[in-house]
Amino acid sequence: MALDTDFFRKVMGQFVTGVTIATTRSQAGIAGLTVNSFTSVSLHPLLVLICVDARSQVLPFLREGGVFAVNILSQEQETLSNGFASQSEERYVHFCHASYHVAATGSPILDGNIGFIDARVVAEYPGGDHVILLGQVEAMGYEGHTLLLQGTNSERWTLLESTAEANHTGSNGHSENARPQSSPLLYYQGRYHHLSRHYEHEHPELSPTPGQHGKGI
Numbered sequence: 390m391a392l393d394t395d396f397f398r399k400v401m402g403q404f405v406t407g408v409t410i411a412t413t414r415s416q417a418g419i420a421g422l423t424v425n426s427f428t429s430v431s432l433h434p435l436l437v438l439i440c441v442d443a444r445s446q447v448l449p450f451l452r453e454g455g456v457f458a459v460n461i462l463s464q465e466q467e468t469l470s471n472g473f474a475s476q477s478e479e480r481y482v483h484f485c486h487a488s489y490h491v492a493a494t495g496s497p498i499l500d501g502n503i504g505f506i507d508a509r510v511v512a513e514y515p516g517g518d519h520v521i522l523l524g525q526v527e528a529m530g531y532e533g534h535t536l537l538l539q540g541t542n543s544e545r546w547t548l549l550e551s552t553a554e555a556n557h558t559g560s561n562g563h564s565e566n567a568r569p570q571s572s573p574l575l576y577y578q579g580r581y582h583h584l585s586r587h588y589e590h591e592h593p594e595l596s597p598t599p600g601q602h603g604k605g606i
Contacts, residue, residue, distance in 0.1 A: 398579075408462045408574045408581070410473045411439050412489070412497040413447065415454030419484055419497050420447045423474040425576055426519070427459055435526035437506050440519045446481065448520060451510065457524055458496035461504040463571035464583045469499065470574060493528035493537055503573055504531035 412421040426440035439459060441448050451457055462470055472485035479485050489497035492507040499505075508524025515521070527538045530549075539545040575582040 402578045405575055405577045405582075408466075408470050408576050409439075410460045410462060410469060410499060411441070411447075411451075411457050412460065412499065413451045413454045413457045414495045414497065415450045417450060417453065420450040420481075421473045421484065421487075421497065422447045423470050424459070430523065435529075436511070436523060437508055437526060438521055438523050440516055440521055443518055443520050451522060452513070454496075455510045456494035456496050457508055457510065457522065458492070458494065458498055459506045459508070460499040460502040462574040463501055463503045464574045465571055466499075466501055467574055467581055470581075492530070492535060498530075501571075503571060505529065 406425040407427075409424050409427050410421050411424045411427070412419065422441065422445060424439050424441070428438060430436040430438050437459065439457065441451065469485055469487060472480055472487075484497070487497070488500045490500065492498050492505070494507050494509055496507055498507065505528075506524075506526055507528035508526050510522055511525045512523040513520060514523070529536050533550065535549040536546045537549060539547055572584040575584060
């Protein structure tokens, strides 16, 4: 039986994912693409990976710049997700008119995200028709709080408060404030979804008991 890529897509579509936009900066400028193949890899050191189509016009920017930021999108950022998945002039010339600031690597941190990872590429692996990029985290943040790594090969981090209100560059060149914290944009069975608050339940392994810290899975 020949590989049925449509069936494969439908199977993988049963797995709910968040939606991110990976951004980068190189000598050629800034660029970004919508990504849902994103995951954490390691805690020691802090590593994440993204998968990028080998035909993507953003891949040369990523390889030349050697850095990327993963912006975890809020449910209000569906339009941005569509924009950075298109082949439009708005995306490639105008960066979808997205406002942003920078953290450690110079990769754009999109305003209004619900969290971000800013990383430096430490390895690249072949992945069929995609390329797997492994990044070591140099900055990360959510809800206006950012941790910055102090120096190369350092394990010291500095906490910055309310960074979501500083160093923003809008499409008009003026400073802009970030949107309030929101729920994540979800992707399931080829469609966007919003998180329901009708059911919430703590994971038993992640719920700290008094005097203890939660465990990772």
